Amino acid sequence: MVIRINLQRTTKHTENMNIKAIMTATLLAATSAVGAQTTVKNEINMEKLELTQEWDKTFPKSEKVSHEKVTFCNRYGITLAADLYKPVGVEGKLPAVAVSGPFGAVKEQASGLYAQELAERGFLTVAFDPSFTGESGGSPRYVASPDINTEDFCAAIDYLSVRNDVDTARIGILGICGWGGMALNAAAVDTRIKATVASTMYDMSRVTANAYFDADDNAEARHALRQKLSAQRTEDYRNGTYARAGGVVDPLPENAPQFVKDYYAYYKTKRGYHKRSLNSNDGWNTTSALSFLNMPLMTYIGEIGSAVMVVHGEKAHSRYFGEDAYKRLKGDNKKLVIVPGASHTDLYDNKEKIPFDKIEEFYRTYLCE
Secondary structure, eight states, rough: OOOOHHHHHHHHHHHHHHHHHHHHHHHHHHHHHHHHHHHHHHHOOOOOOOOOOOOSSSSSTTTTTEEEEEEOOOTTSSSEEEEEETTTTOOEEEEEEEEEEEEETTTTSHHHHHHHHHTTOOOEEEEEOOOTTTTTSSSSOOOOHHHHHHHHHHHHHHHHHTTTTEEEEEEEEETTHHHHHHHHHHHOOOOOOOOEEEESSOOOOHHHOOOGGGGTOOOHHHHHHHHHHHHHHHHHHHHTTTOOOOOSSSSOOTTOHHHHHHHHHSSSTTTTOOTTTTTTTTTTTTGHHHHHHOOEEEEEEGOOOOOEEEEEETTOHHHHHHHHHHHOOOSSSSEEETTTTTTTHHHOOTTTSSHHHOOOOOOOOHHHO
């Protein structure tokens, strides 16, 4: 059998099919765009949060700044609670800084102290509770996530970017302890962030996967941890509740390492205790560690083009996290500040140790230029 093909007709038919395919794809894209807009509109309907109106911080209120509670929504639909601080008597568009941390703390602790101090120095600031913690929304409670918590910083930038009293070209972030690593992660992905400070930082992925000082940096130790956490998932599901890992150890063992004693002195005493703080109470969900065990933070920090300052204490047990992160940064706008004689928790609330003058100078250089 001989089959004769009309090439001209076939070519024309193919062209018609291609045009139809293109038109169909265009129509589908337009329909998807309309649907996406509707979805976004639905997602930014924020959860109504119960926010404490009394001053319940671990630091005294400043008369030099105004204070109010605000809320904003992240890309996953979780509503975050924040304290907004603004210098009194200052008008016009201001440089702004979003602050969070330490890991397992709330905005009424160290992040609020940093935010209020920076507001006294002329910046509009927000100190926020990360997703699933403090006064912020999200369920289940007491979950940490390298992705969602990085997004929390970006959501704070969303909020600041649409305020009439903020200069959108002059927005920075500041992360304390575990949120120092999150801040670097956010700066790597969000180009709206013009300057980042990581104070007394942890790399939560590294310490989870390798233990302190990389003592368990081997496949066998990580496998044992995976087995333990996987078994805990089953147990949690069976029980219908999430086991908690425990906050700072209490009572404090006599032979505890000095940095554990320092944590106790902050989180478990009048100095820094707060009823909503995970570290002051029962800690994170035990299985929160799974995400950090499997998803490394700070993969692309070597590509951060904006300014970064890493601040660490000379005597901090966590100093190696900051110094190693700094070594991966590139460019003349990257700075490392080692505070003489300072421990990890000195940089939580010791205003004689926290180098606020250097932090202010850094932000004024890169947010106000």
